[in-house]
Amino acid sequence: MGGANAPRRLSGMQKQVLALYRGFLRAARSKSPDDRRRVESIVSAEFRRGARQVDRKNFLYIEYLLRRGKKQLDQLRSPDTTALSSLNFIPPSQSVDSRK
Amino acid sequence: MASVSAASVTFRALSKPSLKSNETSSLKVVSLGWRKNGFPSLRSSRFRVSCAQAKPETVDKVCEIVRKQLALPAEAELTPESKFSAIGADSLDTVEIVMALEEEFDISVEEESSQNITTVQEAADLIEKLVQKKPEA
Numbered sequence: 001m002g003g004a005n006a007p008r009r010l011s012g013m014q015k016q017v018l019a020l021y022r023g024f025l026r027a028a029r030s031k032s033p034d035d036r037r038r039v040e041s042i043v044s045a046e047f048r049r050g051a052r053q054v055d056r057k058n059f060l061y062i063e064y065l066l067r068r069g070k071k072q073l074d075q076l077r078s079p080d081t082t083a084l085s086s087l088n089f090i091p092p093s094q095s096v097d098s099r100k
Numbered sequence: 101m102a103s104v105s106a107a108s109v110t111f112r113a114l115s116k117p118s119l120k121s122n123e124t125s126s127l128k129v130v131s132l133g134w135r136k137n138g139f140p141s142l143r144s145s146r147f148r149v150s151c152a153q154a155k156p157e158t159v160d161k162v163c164e165i166v167r168k169q170l171a172l173p174a175e176a177e178l179t180p181e182s183k184f185s186a187i188g189a190d191s192l193d194t195v196e197i198v199m200a201l202e203e204e205f206d207i208s209v210e211e212e213s214s215q216n217i218t219t220v221q222e223a224a225d226l227i228e229k230l231v232q233k234k235p236e237a
Contacts, residue, residue, distance in 0.1 A: 010191065015215070018195050026199070051192060
């Protein structure tokens, strides 16, 4: 993680991730309070898990996650969508891709 | 010289029809700065006006939201100058804080400016600016 005091310069990819996160939180606002809370906790957990576990240099994987996230966000934006159970699905590849 | 300060004072009054007690106090600060500077050039006065300090209650509210958002313990110190990164907020937290502030103040923060916010004071100043811009309903 960057120095605590240095002005943080975000890479383009970091900005994309943050923009996606913002998009999710915006979309969650349009749901009922209960659904919203659920969606927010799932989304937040998902992004934090990514921040913890995904190698910062694994651009291909991050790009894949970004694409996947954008699609999920499009679905979430639809007024018919009330929950994000799909985000609970964690592909088993997760355990394979890191540490050797 | 006098005409310059008069012009900017009316500008302030125009942008905020509701003159509150703090309003006058912040005006005082501005004029004091001029006197100290001794150089009330058009440029410096504009700069001062555009970055007018946020009202104390805005700062307090921002602090409160930041505390809630980061689940800071009550004894944790939080000043307007506290850097978000110094109180343990990562970039995702910062996004959450900005989103919460948007809702609280009923404003919309652009992507770019939200990434430049690093302290409570900066957030409060930005909010102040956006709230003033908002057309009075």
